[in-house]
Amino acid sequence: MKNLLKKVLLSYSFIYSTILFANAEQYQISLLTCDPGDQIYSVFGHSAIRVLNQETGEDLVYNYGTFDFDAPFFVVKFTQRTLDYMLTVTTFDRFLYEYQYFQRNVREQILDLNPKQTDEVIHFLKINLLPENRFYRYDFFFDNCATRIRDLFEDILGKQLVWYDPAEPQDQTFRELIDEYVYPLPWYDLGIDLALGSVIDAKASEREKQFLPDYMEAAFARAEIEGDGPTRPLVKDARTVLQFPDRPSEGSLFNPYAVMWLVAIVFMVITFLGYKRRRLYVGFDAVLFTVLGLVGLLVFVLWFLTFHSQTKWNWNLLWAFPMHLALVYGLLKEKILPWVRRYLMFALIMADAAVIFWILGWQSFHPSLIPILLVVILRTNFLYYNFETFKQARQIGNS
Incomplete structure (x- = not known):
């Protein structure tokens, strides 16, 4: 009787997994990278995850970079770093609307995940979206909209995900990395240098640089998946979703x-x-x-x-x-x-x-x-x- 029960359970588990992973094949997981904007909250760019159901057409974007402007004592909490950010989900079209309006480029990297990995990513996102899980204590350098996504794939893929450093890595401090983005906005640059201390003059490792969406995009492009059949790149295809002409930087005597x-x-x-x-x-x-x-x-x-x-x-x-x-x-x-x-x-x-x-x-x-x-x-x-x-x-x- 026990052997029969084991066989039934194993058969059920096999059938369930087969159906589950077959359904997972219809999903496409992508990393979206958005160019910087002109405001202080958007000047470093943005990252999000796109989940496309290729059979039903359901097209969702999971975004770790949102917070509630109407939260009580918003300014105080934001200043003290007691304001929680949260994971939200919206449609792909709605997500792009803001970037079309502000003319910010958006690029997509389609990830080469197997059905099991795809299902685990979707399950992870749905669990994270629950009210009791969706909030997190934001940290600009170590826990933000980009690093949350990186950590997600590291959790799912484990040692199978292998990061590769660029061919000619540059030694840069956290402050120097920030300066790349705020240099065209000199008053923001001054404000950041006044507010942040000597701790950001430490050298950033290649992994730590991934707090910036552009650097994480580049890291994803170099990464590979090993131990899951033949070694393959993490990114199987990349495309530009939105592309706008470059806007010249306007200097001002008031700097x-x-x-x-x-x-x-x-x-x-x-x-x-x-x-x-x-x-x-x-x-x-x-x-x-x-x-x-x-x-x-x-x-x-x-x-x-x-x-x-x-x-x-x-x-x-x-x-x-x-x-x-x-x-x-x-x-x-x-x-x-x-x-x-x-x-x-x-x-x-x-x-x-x-x-x-x-x-x-x-x-x-x-x-x-x-x-x-x-x-x-x-x-x-x-x-x-x-x-x-x-x-x-x-x-x-x-x-």
């Missing part, structure tokens, strides 16, 4: 480099005039150190009060320090307090340290900050050595 050097020139002029006229013009310093103090406050919050791993050890704090706001208070007081002069020396040393950190490669700062660092060094030096002049000034309110 960080022009603005920062203009600020530096202004402070050089007022320092020269102040030296000649024996005036300090601390009103300009109040504006400068207020801005730097607010920037420092943001850097401090991102470092110590959020869960972002990439905002830690941010040495922009050396020159943009929250306590600069206290310096502003001290500079504007009619009665000069003794600690102001000591703090000026402290700020001068901190700014010098930032330059040393930059030279030694401990953190790469945005190039447009060179004139600002020079201004901080210049003004703290000037104010420190003319403290007595400041103390004796009669027209301090008009300086």
